Amino acid sequence: MMEKYKLNMSNRSNIRWKTLLLIFFVFLFAFRASARKQKVLVLHSYHQGLNWTDNVSAGIQSVLGHEDDVELMFEYMDTKRNSNPEYLKEFANLYGLKHLKNKFDAIIVSDNNALDFVRDYYTDFFKNTPIIFCSINQFSDQLVKGIEHISGVTEEIDSRKTIEVALRLHPKATKLVVINDNQTQSAILNRNNIKSFWPDLHTDVELVFLENLLIDELVDQVKHLDPNSIIYLLNFSRDKEGNFISYQENIEIIREATKLPIYSSWEFYFNEGIVGGMLTSGYKEGELAAKIALQVLQGKEINKIPIVQSGYNNFKFDFEQMKHFGILPKQLPKGSIISNQPPPIVPQYQTSLFVIIIFGLIIAIILRYSKLKREQNEKKLIQQNEELDRRVADRTKEVVFANEKLELQTEQIIKQNQELEDHRHNLLELVKVRTENLEEANLELKSSRDRLLRMLDANSDGVWEHNFANDQTYISKIIWDKLGYKSVTISNTKDLLCKIIHPEDLIIIKQKHRQNKLGYSALFIVEFRIFTTTKDWMWFKAKGQILDYDQNGKPLNIVGTLINITQRKEAEETIKSEERKLRVSEKRWRSLIEQASDGILIYNTDGNILDANSAACNWLGYSADEILTLNYSEIDSRHSSSELHSYWRKLNASYPSLSFESMQKRKDGSNFPVEIHLSLIELQDSKLILSLVNDISERQKTERKILNAVINTEESERKRFATDLHDSIGPLLSSINLYLSSINKFESEAEKKNIIKASVEAVNEALVSIKEISNNLSPHILNDFGLEKAIRSFTNKINLSQAISISFYAENMKERINHQVEVVIFRVVSELINNTIKHAKATNIEINLSREENLVSLIYIDDGIGFDAKEINAGTSTGMGLYNVFSRIKSLNGSHKIKSHPKRGGMMAVVEINL
Template sequence: MGNIHWKTLLLTFFIFLFGFQAAARKQKVLVLHSYHQGLNWTDNVSEGIQSVLGSEDNVELMFEYMDTKRNSNPEYLKEFANLYGLKHLKNKFDAIIVSDNNALDFVRNYYSEFFKGTPIVFCSIDQFTNKLIEGIDHVSGVTEEIDSRKTIEVALGLHPNAKKLVVINDNQTQSAILNRNNIKSFWPELKTDVELVFIENLLIDELVDQVKNLDPNSIIYLINFSRDKEGNFISYQENIEIIREATKLPIYSSWEFYFNEGIVGGMLTSGFKEGEFAAEITLQVLQGKEINKIPIIQSGYNSFKFDFEEMKRFGILPNQLPKGSFISHQPPPIVPQYRTSLFVLVLFGLIIAIILRYSKLKREQNEKKLLQENEELDRRVADRTKEVVFANEKLELQTEQIIKQNKELEDHRYNLLELVRVRTENLEEANLELKSSRDRLLRMLDANSDGVWEHNFATDQVYISKIIWDKVGYKSVTISNTKELLCKIIHPEDLIIIKQKHRQNKLGYSALFIVEFRLFTTNKDWMWFKAKGQILDYDINGKPLNIVGTLINITQRKEAEEKIKSEERKLRVSEKRWRSLIEQASDGILIYNTDGRILDANSAACNWLGYSTNEILNLNYSEIDSRHSNSELQTYWKKLNASYPSLSFESVQKRKDGTSFPVEIHLSLIELEDSKLILSLINDISVRQETERRILNAVINTEESERKRFATDLHDSIGPLLSSINLYLSSLDKFDSELERGDIIKASVDAVNEALVSIKEISNNLSPHILNDFGLEKAIRSFTNKINLSQAISIRFFAENMEARINHQVEVVIFRVVSELINNTIKHAQATNIEINLSREENVVSLIYIDDGIGFDAKEINAGTSTGMGLYNVFSRIKSLNGSHKITSHPKRGGMMAVVEVNL
């Protein structure tokens, strides 16, 4: 028994121990946000997630922010992936929540590397399709769709006098473009006269200017403006503040992060709600439910919300809002607000009721007393009745007299009716005459125009001459169907204007009607008419009864005007393109006539010469050319003709401040119908001339240096040997012994051999035979090995992909660069080590030269202003071979690195 009890306790201990460890492990959930912490939308999604998972004791939340609102280039995303791998490669997450499209794209692209097998819960995914989750095995989540239509419908209903709906959209993302196209697609279905305007793809200053200048009868619908047209990021808080400060107009939106920031409201998409839904799906996954069996949530995160303070600004009442709308900042109901006052009123009412009850009892006592008094009054009434009977008899006599007077009034009324009948007959005759005059007027108008028309405001019927219907090809048109047919065939844009004019005429604001409009003919084209009309009749209250007018066919005039406008637009576009090309040219451009008077100049010419545009247009070209006289210039200009339309020459031009500079001038002839102009293309060649002079000086100095070194080598090496040979040969006559002569001859031969060796060494220094015979790698290695023999400095040389020979000129230049760099290091750098790397990749040869000597300022060498002619000469040769060079060094830290690249 003792052993069994001991084993039971031990088993219970282990079960408790392992159970405690299993319970102690928390389930890890990573929340991967597309954007940065502090962005309203991102923080709202985080709060929604934490509202569900934050209260779970066995869940550990971790947050990562990709910050793609401000950084979205491929290099950054690649580095973010590397950073994610370093941080979380060993972390095992039970679920991952991804917020917004960029995070979902990141998970999909790196799924097999980082996320294989992990349940993925997405939220806030705009324009969701199944293609966005292809390749992800375990996935579900929450989409994101804003309801622009409901927001716009509510805004139009709350502002019935609005004339424009202004949509602000940055147009920088695919979602923004789809939102804009969505609004355009359903806009015709709203059947509203409000004009739809888009403000998008602007800089911040341009946005502010346009918002400030909006029509006062406008509504603003803010979708998003988080990036301007140059790609600069603007936070949601900043863009609503900018717009709110720029205008007093009502602002609506479909995003909850703008709520309580200055918008009236709308059907708002909630980031908090989307995060909450995603967290609830994640909680189901953590509790063991298969994620692929959880349906994707596509609704429930949009709701009507409105700001009471903004509603007060625009006179909007709560009962005007859609049913179930949430209103922020709304004052509390009257009962809780005035609880004490209502209690006092109720108490006061009770007191009044008690007083009334007491009054009722008092009244009943008084009524008993009144009954007694009434009995006494009845007796008095009886006596009074007798007096009334007598009075009635007297009244009947008076009634007979009134009947007689009424008969006399009836006879008078009959006479008045007869008078009215006679006057009515006269009025009808006048109306007939007026109708006849009106018909004559219509016939006169019809004869002096293409047709006449009439609109009766009382019957709302329209009449148009048959000649007009014949022109547009419609037959059997009656007065009853004229108005309906006109609404169908008048151009929609013109119909709006006609309705506005009609409303003004009908209300009596204007007596005239003048409109140009288009009719759609049966031939499937548009015909232009000009309608002129004037109100003809008014009722007794001064309200218009009808309007009559003429129609004139102006189709030919409109076609001619449109052709003129089209030609003008083409001319303006051509002129703008030409002006843009002229202004963007880096060379100076002047246009002048054959007398030399300057007619036009671009910015480059004005900047070079130091004149403003107005100043230079007051000059003659001969005033700025300091080399040629006016007659010499005329000679150049006269050479230009149709067979010889251009020529070039060099000259010197004078600036406004008196200084001058050399130029190369290209003249071209511009022949117009009535005149000839000269186009002068001016190129400043001062830098080119200076460069040519420096290269020439460098070449001369280098050649002189080489000649001096060659002379020194010949003098120091070959001179003594030749003198020795001369001395040996001159002494042959002084010796009689063949043995002594043999020694002299042997010494002479040795001196000649030594001279030949010296000549070969000098020749190798001028152009090493190893370079010619074996190539660049062998020549540099041989050169460095000789220097290493001195043990004064250590040179390490590495070559890669240099087995094949390259262009001989390139080999010579790179060999001279290496030898000149080594020479400079030995003479000036006080270095102990040199490393040289030579490589070839496809058609590019690269040289990297490094020493550990003292540092220097490399700016002058890179800029080409150094006085050291050796390096300047070799780097000039590199530039001539379409190559590049860069030297880096630090005066304090020391060391030098030169990088040379030559494109073969």
């Protein structure tokens, strides 16, 4: 009873413990379920979709993406396409709006721009938050200065090992061409790194850099590289104008432009056309950074985690590229990773080969056993025959000596002969059995071969086999089904093929068959047409190889595959048809432009002339072949190459044409004025510019005559008006002044003085006004003393106001020049000074006037605010004052040039007139 009581108490105690344990686990599970997930922010420097950025994200997710209590968030700064300070400031504002209240347990920053952002805004957004960096170029302690809790993964590309292995794999190379955009600090540092270790390689290979180029310039230079060159693609994500190019685009452009081997140190170029190299993996860097973040989330102090500086570089090579350049796997460094390498044929067909080998061994064993048994039986038979002969001889002797025993001996001989016959019969039966076994083995081997053919048939469009011994051909049923033929047997295959194969193709097939049959070639590759039951021609490509030969080396059979290439042939025919239409269209277009009276030039965006009609050749004095060797900037004598490029860049889909005036230079050096109409021609892979040119020499002569007449009329009218003011109003006011000055009829001296004083002041003021009007309309100093004195007098008057300081310098201007030229230059100076005072907020003006032989030059400089001078130089400015000034210059066959910068300020005008 006591024991039963103790047992019950023990059971109750166990139940209580189990209940308490269950409650504990339920509480623990509820607490864990209610625990907050740990938040990790990944801040990328670049944009989503960039190969490098996506690889880093994949590496991070491979570690943290499987953690149930971790929530990953991603932010993309997009600085590869937007990196100006205004954008970064706006990004900081946006970040503050999105994440200022978010509490992150760790932040992973990818690439240098993201780390710079965290450092610049550390106190605003990131203080006391663990920071893990990765993909940081040229890492130094200065990059993380001021960040309290930080660790991470650096990024050191190994250009030296990549270049060393490239030089070793291509011993005949004479040049190593490094492609680098040279637009970022890291690109410059990587370039300098290559230059620093290059002398240590002790090689005769020439080091060449392709940098700071436009895309078209890069493609052109890559196309014309020495065939013994190697390309090392460092980086080319921006051209010299700052245009962004993705990694996939730049490797595709370079790969299409050249067949040379390309090496790199970046994994995002791998399997895109490079041979390989010591590649830096964004995926691996993201994985290493995520592992550090996981340690931080698990409670480890981040400052105690060492910075990772290795483990993300590996030798990797593309087997397809290796095969193209004849590189064997054994030539590669140990531990290299090879992609796209096909598996060895033995493992691939291991089962089939094993079955064939087993059957071959069995057949060989049977044949060997049969041969040995036959030799043993033959040897035994010979021995028996020899023994028989010996016995016959003995018996013969005995017959001579004992005739009575002859019958007994004869019976014994007959008996022995019967036994020998029986033995021979048994031996023949054994050979028959062995022969039947051998035939069964041959049938099994044939069955295995048929199964192999059916396997090939199932993995291709079709299989065919031809036996040279019986001249029979086998084609798999799938081909006959595609052609629509039924009940085709091996015996009638050859005759049917001769009927339905196109006669032209049948001749080629017979020639190939004869070469294979005579052993001249082991391969059979032919494209041919077969007539289907639906009355259509279907294209096939037959590929085959001789498998078996007899003991004399003659081929026994050939096996191959049939591939339907009808769609490919139809596509090729469509392309040919389109090309024929294009040639007809091109001929019609060529006829139209050759009949045009205006000059027509077609050139690319680099200015290289691609085509010109007869009118353009005649105007410029070049032959059709000579003009195609020129760049357009060589025949435009007014605009620089950069100005022409600015015109061409304006052309786009929304602004497809524009017009302007210029000067073109003939082959003999003479110039003539033209009006140019530009139109954009957009092709599938490039842009061209169509330039329609009109000779406006006669028009300008007419305009010049009209303008000169207007100027002469204006000046004559001004002179007449000045004379009227001076001769009529002047003497009158002077008489009034004298009259009033002599009035003495008033008795009150005070009244007299007031009248006299008021009259004198009014008259003097009128005289001053008249002189100012007279000088402004037609400065008498300009007419009487020339241009230099007129400008100096004009500037001295302005200097008296002390509102602005004008410095005037003249050289070789003592001799008077053409009056119209003097008037135009004086008006130019007046208008420029007027514009500076009204708009520039300048404090100093410098004017230089000089003459060298028949060339008069004016240089005008002020230190005021800047502006965009392109519209003024192009003649599209809306300011009437400057427009009239430059119209006057143009009327005298002169030129003008305005330079200014909107940010730096200042303005310089250069005017030149040929007397």
